[in-house]
Amino acid sequence: MPADKGGNGAQSGIGAAVRRKEDFRFITGAGRYTDDITLPGQSYAYFLRSPYAHAQIAAIDIAAAEASPGVVAVFTGKDVAADGLGGLICGWMIHSKDGSEMRTGAHPVLALDRVRYVGDHVAVVIAESLAEAKAGAELIDVDYEEYDAVVGVEAALAENAPQLHDEVPGNLCFAWELGDKAATEAAFDRAARRVTLTFANNRLIPNAMEPRAAIGDYDRGTGDYTLYTTSQNPHVARLVLSAFVGVAPEHKLRVIAPDVGGGFGSKIFIYAEETVCVWAAAKLRRPVKWTAERNESFLSDAHGRDHVSHAELALDADGRMLGLRVHTRANLGAYLSTFASSVPTYLYGTLLSGQYDIPAIYVEVDGVFTHTAPVDAYRGAGRPEATYLVERIVETAARELDMDPVEFRRRNFIREFPHQTPVIMNYDIGDYDASLNEACRLVDYAGFADRRAASEARGRKRGIGFSAYIEACGIAPSQAVGSLGAGVGLWESAEVRVNPTGSVEVLTGSHSHGQGHETTFAQLVSDQLGIPIENVEVVHGDTDKVQFGMGTYGSRSGAVGMSAIQLALDKVIAKGRRIAAHLLEAGEEDITFDGGSFQVAGTDRAVPFADLALQAYTGHGFPTNEIEPGLKESAFYDPVNFTFPAGCHIAEVEIDPETGVTHIENFVAVDDFGTIINPMIVAGQVHGGVAQGIGQAMLENCAYDPESGQLLSGSFMDYCMPRADDLPEFVVGMTETPCTTNPLGIKGCGEAGAIGAPAAIVNAVTDALGIRDIAMPVTPERVWRAINS
Amino acid sequence: MYEFDYHTPQTIDDARALLSGRDDPKLLAGGQTLLPTMKQRLAAPSDLIDLRKVTGLDGITGAGDTLRIGAMVRHAAVAASDEVRQAIPALAALAGGIGDPLVRHRGTLGGSIANNDPSADYPAGCLALAATISTDRREIGADEFFLGMFETALEEDEIITGVAFPVPRKAGYAKFPNPASRYAMVGVFVAQTGNAVRVAVTGAGPGVFRVPAMETALASDFSAQAIADISVPSDGLLEDLHGSAEYRANLVTVMAKRAVQSAL
């Protein structure tokens, strides 16, 4: 691999736009993804999925399938149950208003007697080839008794609605609340003005470029299990599969997540397919591989969003916000996915204060089961829903007050930090005026009126929309989330191993599946140790190499993962100083470390880092009661608070009234991510996130048939992923208030684009059309209807 | 995909021979429709008869007022052809707007019209230009060829060999792509040949159709203004996730106007 820049602190350290080390292998096709791995004797799994949204399985006849050529085995839910495996779990307990625990039914790995969504897992056929597995699956005779299904939250909560789980009367998983109800009511009582809005946050299908895949392997000599899988958090997968599902003991199960081609949340969760692969591999004593076909991804990857909300904002006579009241119904799908319950509650309700000083907030969220694919975290996870709600109602309020939306926001911004919101969060720092002003400058807000007039002269409608978002990253301070019901504390681990030649391996519990950790993490090490970046290797994604970790999601790898690396680096440097003191025959307190060299302060006596590393392993005569040989340190970092990236996105659109086509003329994103390690990678994260946000706002429409529960948008022929020509040239700007609660000042940048963009787009479209609201995705037909109604 | 036998005949006669006496043989052109259907196990032909080596199905030839395009000519070749761009630029533009580069480098004219997808682009071009479809046994006028959703006048074992397009005085094509698939949600091809004008619409209905009211109006005044108030009824038009029948009806008028404008 050709080396990147020559690499020293200045060129490859914090803040340098280093080209991504991993890209050479990715763009030349040399990446090694799960599906690229073929083990000797490997067999292939194919899952028979439910064609119905809701049905009772009266009987399954697998005899013909078992006898089909090449078929090795056919398993159903009965076989899984007979082996005593547990069901799939949800790791976050939510309590309802009345204090009761959320209600949920069993989530069997393979269906037992009931299927609850189209794509639910009925049986698995394992064969010598995939074609034979598919042929075998066609011979399985399932006797279904079809029942009525519900796909939307309103229908699911209606009286006499079809029931998903016996344990969940009325399909209501939880009725959660947050905030001070009485104080909020009092705020509404004294309000001079109220603004209300009811809208949906549309359901999305993640569509990572690489579909999910798994290979289970079992060594009958040692009793070791290995699972290769497309995971964002292999250690969590191992923990869940061993401690909860009971597939294998934790110390006997190795989970490897090799190169992973995107996740966006959908690869956090522990699904049926990988569970079956490990379990079946041990039963059959041979490797079992499964790779999702794209239509399976559409049906069975956890979906995102899907809220229906009613929001009310109370204002005083001067346009100051007094209170916000929200009632949301969140569609959870048919079963609770791994983190499903936390997304529409603690990752959502806690962000409803936005960037504004709102004295009272009260939010109720009903979590509802429906006959659809499970819904869980998807890029932004709760925060896009919160931002959309806040920024839509704020823009609407400004219009109803006949006030400039920029001015209205300024009037209500939080300006003193730390700021305690009424919904748990304590913002450590931010400068919302700075990002708003910079975004207005970049979009040339002052020139908008002229541009609008020019559009009108051409028969077009032009609008501008703002979205001053805030989000919470770096999940999560273990103490805080523990008290809120999280099953695990979400710290991160790191180990820094210095080799005798002075090169370094960094082992991290974070997992890179597109984020560029191999570059940014190496930049941190290069910066701190003063060594060339090519001498740093980032190791991740293998539970046999990295002791434990929580993985990558919620934009946590910088804020939490790199903080752990920093702590380990501090320990390496501290030990290096002790070794240097010995080598240079000086007092430890006189040793400085700078520019890759340990030096006796005020002298020219120094030892370069690489020489010191060699001495650490080969030197003689260390005072071993004071200094152990070797140079390797590890650290666990538990954040003390969330981080709060914030910024301002502005969309300017032009609409063709004849067709209803919306063209994005300008899109400006100004973000405050705190300290930036690599501005190029950060800009890339913003571009990708904004593309997904625009996708949600304008193109992506996950639709189920309300009667049959069939997925109507089940392929790229109908589900519209944004493509390059759907998107404008993005203008990306940065402001910087470093996070005050972690060592590097990093806030996180992975999701902001998807969080900020949708409201900016819809605010711009409603501005252009002079209407209050329009549903996402803002399709040409919806716009055309709005114009012609 | 199920098992099948694969053949690469060299001549039309060989291809025809292969078509007879087999269970469920299928011709294979660019495979852009057939192969995905087979992969999804929705089609299970016993035999695939690949036309790519068959002589006489290739080539673009212009002779006077007719442009002949072979059945196996790829969309990308039509889009890039100097002959097509000079004779019927709207047809080159139509081909250049089909799918994506991969699809355009594999998909063929013959495959497209044999398939007669209600959202495909070529049927609009063939119908508006009053093209003649040649097969291994006869010539079929476009008005007789396209029969409705995925239906054509072709016999079970008939092989398209090429299409002859009369060169029009003016022609224009305007497509409103389905945002997801990029097939035509509505595509309107307008062609003026002699004093007659033909307007063909794809994507909107269960099959490509003409709009006589627009044709009459344009014959006396070939301008967008002339058809601005002419609309097609939405009854019987397609409806799906992406657009209602009413919306498609609106797009027919808008795209027809734009097709006329692009032809001027």
Ligand SMILES: Cc1cc2nc3c(=O)[nH]c(=O)nc-3n(C[C@H](O)[C@H](O)[C@H](O)COP(=O)(O)OP(=O)(O)OC[C@H]3O[C@@H](n4cnc5c(N)ncnc54)[C@H](O)[C@@H]3O)c2cc1C
């Ligand atoms: C992603 C994607 C996007 C697309 N977008 C568009 C679009 O925007 N607009 C558009 O118009 N089309 C689009 N298409 C369709 C594509 O352009 C092809 O025209 C179409 O797939 C058929 O052509 P083919 O050569 O691939 O035929 P094949 O798939 O090989 O065959 C299709 C059918 O025609 C039959 N057939 C083929 N050749 C002959 C012949 N010479 N005589 C008789 N029967 C024959 C075959 O037996 C088969 O039944 C798209 C396809 C894909 C995959």
